[in-house]
Amino acid sequence: MLKLIYTELGLHMDYEAASLEAVVSQHVILSVRIGRSLHVEMGLASFLLPIQAPGLEALDAALHRYAETLEITCVDAEYVEVDLGGTWMAQTIDAHEGMFLAAYDYETELILHRLWHAAGLPLTSVI
Numbered sequence: 001m002l003k004l005i006y007t008e009l010g011l012h013m014d015y016e017a018a019s020l021e022a023v024v025s026q027h028v029i030l031s032v033r034i035g036r037s038l039h040v041e042m043g044l045a046s047f048l049l050p051i052q053a054p055g056l057e058a059l060d061a062a063l064h065r066y067a068e069t070l071e072i073t074c075v076d077a078e079y080v081e082v083d084l085g086g087t088w089m090a091q092t093i094d095a096h097e098g099m100f101l102a103a104y105d106y107e108t109e110l111i112l113h114r115l116w117h118a119a120g121l122p123l124t125s126v127i
Helices: 020-034 057-065 104-121
Strands: 002-007 010-015 039-050 070-074 079-092 096-100 123-126
Touching: 002 104, 010 104, 020 079, 020 096, 020 123, 039 096, 039 104, 057 104, 070 123, 079 104
Parallel strands: none
Antiparallel strands: 002 010, 002 096, 039 079, 039 123, 070 079, 079 096
């Protein structure tokens, strides 16, 4: 699973071996134990990649398998936007800091992770 962590300093993407259910459960338990609220909802995260990013074409098969939760849209002559469907977790409903979790097959997650790290670009939005 891909874990996108939003902080006031920007975004960091990691690969997480645990399941979505395990990560959400751990955060719910932690929130209850420390007495903090936790908002969890389905959503979308988007990030930009250079249109010439090496390996971008490797996502073609994944785009067909995950047509409802993975999309690539041409933004302009230089960039494409990658939209991921997943789960947003934050302290409040309107928080700008939190964690976004997107689960795909290992190969798709690996490709997305490598592309994002190679591009070195921040995530542009969470819906």
